[in-house]
Amino acid sequence: MTYTPDAIRSITLSTLRLPLSVPISDAKVFTGRQKPMTEVAFLIAEIQTEQGFSGHGFSYSKRAGGAAQYAHAKEVADAAIGEDPNDIQKLYTKLLWAGASVGRSGVATQALAAIDIALYDLKAKRAGLPLSKLLGAHRDSVRTYNTSGGFLNASLDEVLARASQSIEEGIGGIKIKVGLPDSAEDLRRVRAVREHIGDAFPLMVDANQQWDRATALRMGRRFEELDLIWIEEPLDAYDAEGHADLARALDTPIATGEMLASVAEHERLIAARSCDIIQPDAPRVGGITQFMRLMTLADQAGLDLAPHFAMEIHLHLAACYPREPWVEHFDWLDPLFEERLETRDGRMIVPDRPGLGITFSDQARAWTTESVTIGR
Numbered sequence: 001m002t003y004t005p006d007a008i009r010s011i012t013l014s015t016l017r018l019p020l021s022v023p024i025s026d027a028k029v030f031t032g033r034q035k036p037m038t039e040v041a042f043l044i045a046e047i048q049t050e051q052g053f054s055g056h057g058f059s060y061s062k063r064a065g066g067a068a069q070y071a072h073a074k075e076v077a078d079a080a081i082g083e084d085p086n087d088i089q090k091l092y093t094k095l096l097w098a099g100a101s102v103g104r105s106g107v108a109t110q111a112l113a114a115i116d117i118a119l120y121d122l123k124a125k126r127a128g129l130p131l132s133k134l135l136g137a138h139r140d141s142v143r144t145y146n147t148s149g150g151f152l153n154a155s156l157d158e159v160l161a162r163a164s165q166s167i168e169e170g171i172g173g174i175k176i177k178v179g180l181p182d183s184a185e186d187l188r189r190v191r192a193v194r195e196h197i198g199d200a201f202p203l204m205v206d207a208n209q210q211w212d213r214a215t216a217l218r219m220g221r222r223f224e225e226l227d228l229i230w231i232e233e234p235l236d237a238y239d240a241e242g243h244a245d246l247a248r249a250l251d252t253p254i255a256t257g258e259m260l261a262s263v264a265e266h267e268r269l270i271a272a273r274s275c276d277i278i279q280p281d282a283p284r285v286g287g288i289t290q291f292m293r294l295m296t297l298a299d300q301a302g303l304d305l306a307p308h309f310a311m312e313i314h315l316h317l318a319a320c321y322p323r324e325p326w327v328e329h330f331d332w333l334d335p336l337f338e339e340r341l342e343t344r345d346g347r348m349i350v351p352d353r354p355g356l357g358i359t360f361s362d363q364a365r366a367w368t369t370e371s372v373t374i375g376r
């Protein structure tokens with residue numbers, strides 16, 4: 001059988017705002033840099049082809065930026081119409097150059113991420129394969145830890161109850177936010193969680209970039225006795241040298257990378273040996289094409305992988321990493337999709353449905369505020 005090229009007929013872009021049930025605070029709220037988060041903005045791309053295939057992808061923004069992602073995608077999407085959707089590398093480059101005047105990171109590439117992810121979803125659906133199988137998986141399930149139960153707006157009692165619930169649901173690790181103005185309170189909360197879940201259960205902490213170098217070292221030394229799986233974002237996301245000093249000084253592994261917005265920014269982190277565990281985010285770095293490049297660089301440097309947020313996408317990507325990764329469990333996005341990801345024995349099971357294996361819900365459509373179709 002010979003291959004007959006397909007062509008992209010249309011790209012429908014939509015924007016929606018997902019409300020959160022309670023306002024969320026991490027350390028950035030306590031240092032006064034951000035307000036509690038009340039919603040997450042999404043950019044959704046739906047691609048249709050002349051041969052009748054379709055694919056969905058999404059990008060997101062917490063607080064500001066969602067409107068800009070949508071606006072940029074609307075301007076560049078036309079460059080993809082008529083192209084073969086299977087030529088994803090070519091399409092990424094073409095879309096990138098269509099908007100190159102505003103750069104190759106941040107909003108510009110995050111707008112492309114939704115389209116790039118939709119192209120991979122489409123390609124996997126055409127092949128009748130889950131995305132992880134299309135890319136080439138190492139495993140059918142990935143270790144998973146919960147983040148959504150450990151924010152700083154939650155009381156310690158709530159954090160402990162949510163940790164118990166996560167463990168009952170088959171989740172394999174618990175992450176707790178730190179970086180409160182009172183570091184004794186940070187220690188009290190993390191020690192209480194360690195006692196609650198037992199010495200052997202995987203536990204991580206996340207300072208969301210709010211410590212200075214001296215505080216990070218002092219807190220890192222205090223946390224050594226708690227056998228943490230990692231300390232996340234102890235310092236400013238762009239302080240590659242500070243992270244590298246810390247990674248050398250502490251036995252506890254250092255994790256960072258979620259805030260970086262391109263492969264080039266991650267490359268600097270990797271070159272400086274800033275972390276033991278890299279935490280890229282596919283929607284933030286420009287999609288799956290870019291994430292795959294990063295996985296190669298990270299593996300080459302001997303790093304472990306724990307992608308940030310968007311478990312619906314990252315589960316498939318983490319399944320393809322050579323070293324045993326972690327995927328972050330967040331229940332926030334559940335209302336957007338018809339399906340639920342299954343967790344069992346500490347792991348998240350890669351769905352066996354074709355593509356990403358997600359269908360947007362009626363609720364997602366109800367929350368959509370704007371939509372436009374490029375092409376016909």
Ligand SMILES: [Mg+2]
Nearest residue numbers: 206232233258
């Ligand atoms: Mg984090």
